[in-house]
Amino acid sequence: MRAFDWIQPKTLDQVLELLPGPRDTKQRDRVKLLAGGQDLLGELKEYLVQPEQVVDLKSLPGLAALEFAADGGITISALVTLAALESSAELRTRSPMIAEAAGSVASVQIRNQGTVGGNLCQRPRCWYYRREQALCIKKGGAECFAYGGLNKYNAILGGGPSYIVHPSDLAPALVAAGASAVIRGKKGERRIELERFFTLPSEGSVLRENVLAPDELLLRVEVPPQTGWRSTYLKFRERSSYDFALSAVALALKLDGGTVREARIVLGGVAPIPWRADKAEAALVGKKIDDASCKQAAELALVGAEALQYNGYKIPLTQALITKALRKLS
Amino acid sequence: MSDVAGSHDDRPHARDGVLTRRSFFKGAGVVAAGGLVGEAVHAAAHSMSLEPVRLSGEVEIELSINGALQKLKVEPRTTLLNALRNHCNPPLTGAKLVCDRGSCGACTVHLDGQPVYSCMTLAVACVGRAVTTIEGLGAPGQLNEVQQAFCEHDASMCGFCTPGFVMSISACLERKPDATLDEIKHACAGNLCRCGTYPHVFDAALSAGRALRAKGGKR
Known part of the structure; x- marks a missing residue:
């Protein structure tokens, strides 16, 4: 990796001073924020x-808090490690889906260092993107090499002009829980639904995966009370020991007797963003979980899916995961 | 500034002559450090001051490694793995450089008692934290329970992944000496063995757990 200056600020204001201006996108990569470093170090090593500067956030006060409010809400600050989420008994009680997703990320070593902020802001794993020599569309080039290339791990939903998949496990679970993101920039704080935090390559900049401006960082995620919801996160990996998701389903259901009152289905590993299957969610409301409703939900969730040459398996795989998750919660 | 002192300086290169891998690395490390012009910032930089710490070029830091403080000259980009293997005196070569991307586990060390990939950790970010390497777990004749069990269960073939597995399993059993087979598998899911000695590794881990429990009972 290239040499850089390492800066460890003691306050959030000192971090903000180091960041470029809100519209200064050309300066964006001059300063990189380091939390757990599990994604950034890979990017540095591959150039x-x-x-010029790497800003270590680890000694900032107050950014590593995992808080459980009396009303059932959960506040997860950006520097909370994935290991802390995985091992929190209170989180597992309040939202099994979030704890399961955290525990499914990578390996013990990565979860011990990797943070929630870093997991949500991590860059794509597409092998063309990760290869220094491949100037793909994510790096300012003209085309997505995965589209006509080796695309076994790429998107079946929401693709174009880039066909990356969002690699986060936590993101689908947090979106399904209705979480909000609190963002801080030079001009102050803003809050958005986490679902709106992530951007499709066709919506925002194709170079980015979220709405963060060059002067902004993610401070925390706030999860509303999950009272009355049952939830689970199912992830299918090519290698069972540890791997990114080929496909994953975050499912939350509010059941009344055996009847679905509300449903949230968010897919991971299949689209450039955590993919909300809203048609399938709507179709489940008022129904019991049975063969017919599972089949309908699985089909509706994949409406619009377009397989590339090597990733057609993701369609039946995702449908099977949705059915399995529905069966598990019913 | 060249990349010589960066992540590539611990890569073996084909060379003529009689340099051993080890002596070549040590030489490369010294040449790189000597050829760099950087301000020497001392460990005092990591003080309680409210000003940001700023490190640039070659800097001297103080790390707690296996219970002893050691001064090392590194750059901000030097990984903990590189620092241990090439900047420590004597070099701590138990943690292995294999994938250098946080994928194989051969470089696993403990940071404040938790297993981490030292290849995915910057040395400068470890100031004030406790680093433990395989050399710190035991010594010949005084092996810890996991190291002893690995010997008894023939749990290594080529042995390159072994230090990483021992670090992961030791941390797991430290917290939970009665860890089940599934819990042990979960604890070392981030360690790969290309020889495929997993069954012996798991036997050794279960046996080490029994040994730790027996020892705990006698206390």
Whole structure:
């Protein structure tokens, strides 16, 4: 990796001073924020980013808090480690889906260092993107090499002009829980639904995966009370020991007797963003979980899916995961 | 500034002559450090001051490694793995450089008692934290329970992944000496063995757990 200056600020204001201006996208990669470093170090080693300054956030006060409010809400600050989420008994009680998703990320070693903020802001794993020599559309090039290339791990939903999949396990679970993101920039704080935090390559900049401006960082995620919801996160990996998701389903259901009152289905590993299957959610309301409703939900969730040459398996795989998750919660 | 002192300086290169891998690395490390012009910032930089710490070029840091403080000259980009293997005196070569991307587990060390990939950790970010390597777990003649069990159960073939597995399993059993087979598998899911000695590794881990429990009972 290229040499850089390492800066460890003691306050959030000092971090903000180091960041470029809100519209200064050209300066964006001059300064990189380091939390757990499990994604950034890989990018540095592959020369995908060559910052002049790396700003270590680990000694900032107050950014590692995992808090459980009396009303059932959960506040997860950006520097909370994935290991802390995985091992929190209170989180597992309040939202099994979030704890399961955290525990499914990578390996013990990565979960011990990797943070919630880093997991949500991590860059794509597409092998063309990760290869220094491949100037793909995610790096300012003209085309997505995965589209006509080796695309076994790429998107079946929401693709174009880039066909990356969002690699986060936590993101689908947090979106399904209705979480909000609290973002801080030079001009102050803003809050958005986490679902709106992520951007499709056709909506926002194709170079980015979220709405963060160059002067902004993610401070925390706030999860509303999950009272009355049952939830689970199912992830299918090519290698069972540890791997990114080929496909994953975050499912939350509010049941009344055996009847679905509300449903949230968010897919991971299949689209450039955590993919909300809203048609399938709507179709489940008022129904019991049985063969017919599972089949309908699984089909509706994949409406619009377009397989590339090597990733057609993701369609039946995702449908099977949705059915399995529905069966598990019913 | 060249990349010589960066993540590539611990890569073996084909060379003529009689340099051993080890002596080549040590030489490369010294040449790189000597050829760098950087301000020497001392460990005092990591003080309680409210000003940001700023490190640039070659810097001297103080790390707690296996219970002893050691001064090392590194760059901000030097990984903990590189620092241990090439900047420590004597070099701590138990943690292995294999994938260098946080995928194989051969470089596993403990940071404040938790297993981490030292290849995915910057040395400068470890100031003030306790680093434990395989050399710190035991010594010949005084092996810890996991190391002893690995010997008894023939749990290594080529042995390259072994230190990483021992670090992961030791941390797991430290917290939970009665860990089940599934819990042990979960604890070392981030360690790969290309020889495929997993069954012996798991036997050794279960046996080490029994040994730790027996020892705990006698206390």
